[in-house]
Amino acid sequence: MIGCMHLSVCLSVCMRAFQLPEQGKKKARPAAGARNRQPEKLHGDGLWEAEETRDCDQEEILVLTDNEWMHYAAAAAAQCQSSDLKAAYRKVDRPAMEAWYMDDSDEDQRLPHHLDPPQYVSHEALAKLGVLHWVLDAVIYEDDPELEKIRADRGYSYKDIITVSPDKLPNYEHKIRNFFEEHIHLDEEIRYCLEGSGYFDVRDAQDRWIRIWVKKGDMIVLPAGSYHRFTLDANNYIKAMRLFVGEPLWTPYNRPQDDHQTRKDYVNHFLQGQQDAVIAH
Numbered sequence: 001m002i003g004c005m006h007l008s009v010c011l012s013v014c015m016r017a018f019q020l021p022e023q024g025k026k027k028a029r030p031a032a033g034a035r036n037r038q039p040e041k042l043h044g045d046g047l048w049e050a051e052e053t054r055d056c057d058q059e060e061i062l063v064l065t066d067n068e069w070m071h072y073a074a075a076a077a078a079q080c081q082s083s084d085l086k087a088a089y090r091k092v093d094r095p096a097m098e099a100w101y102m103d104d105s106d107e108d109q110r111l112p113h114h115l116d117p118p119q120y121v122s123h124e125a126l127a128k129l130g131v132l133h134w135v136l137d138a139v140i141y142e143d144d145p146e147l148e149k150i151r152a153d154r155g156y157s158y159k160d161i162i163t164v165s166p167d168k169l170p171n172y173e174h175k176i177r178n179f180f181e182e183h184i185h186l187d188e189e190i191r192y193c194l195e196g197s198g199y200f201d202v203r204d205a206q207d208r209w210i211r212i213w214v215k216k217g218d219m220i221v222l223p224a225g226s227y228h229r230f231t232l233d234a235n236n237y238i239k240a241m242r243l244f245v246g247e248p249l250w251t252p253y254n255r256p257q258d259d260h261q262t263r264k265d266y267v268n269h270f271l272q273g274q275q276d277a278v279i280a281h
């Protein structure tokens, strides 16, 4: 386990030579007494803080957006000599993928649709629904041994890249409507976000919508037979790798599909125990 002190020291040492691009510097303020604090995400506003030592007498806290922090940590890791510290940076160089329960408002589907107050969903809860997730380095997706290992382990022989945005996807309005129709597939839906972001919505065992915010570097697998849908977020842009076992079949089967064997298999495998637990509670 690599503790806060190591990270802080690494920041202090490595940042001496590393200059954050000026446009990426959101705000800086004195960091008196904060030297040993681990980079952390600020509450609620999607920003990160990172300490930087520009010289021996001056310290600053940089407040960075998610994307800025990714670049900052990647550059810092590249300059660190220790492989342990590089590994630590990889662990903190981006925020965890967020998921939350949705409200039932009819407002624009591209809005976050949080409950009030927000109710977040853990990765463990997603895993119980069969949702798998990895964080990869999207910068090296064309030659990434980690991605190739996942593909080999899970038999994902097919891959292509799709860009979804108003000006890049032919027949955009029609397709975006179809993506947002609740449906299942007979196979896994596997997407690796290379640029941009978007929302995958999945149902929990009590049929409530959970919104999963996928960003650059997130690879997600939705199991066969799970009700889901997709929409862009307010940024209106995602570039994603689609993966598949064998020849791809993208056919959606819109809800209701409760009598479909693939749906029954999914319910039996992932949902039955959770539903029984709620009834018995």
Ligand SMILES: [Fe+2]
Residues within 6 Å of the ligand: 183, 184, 185, 189, 228, 229, 252
């Ligand atoms: Fe789908």
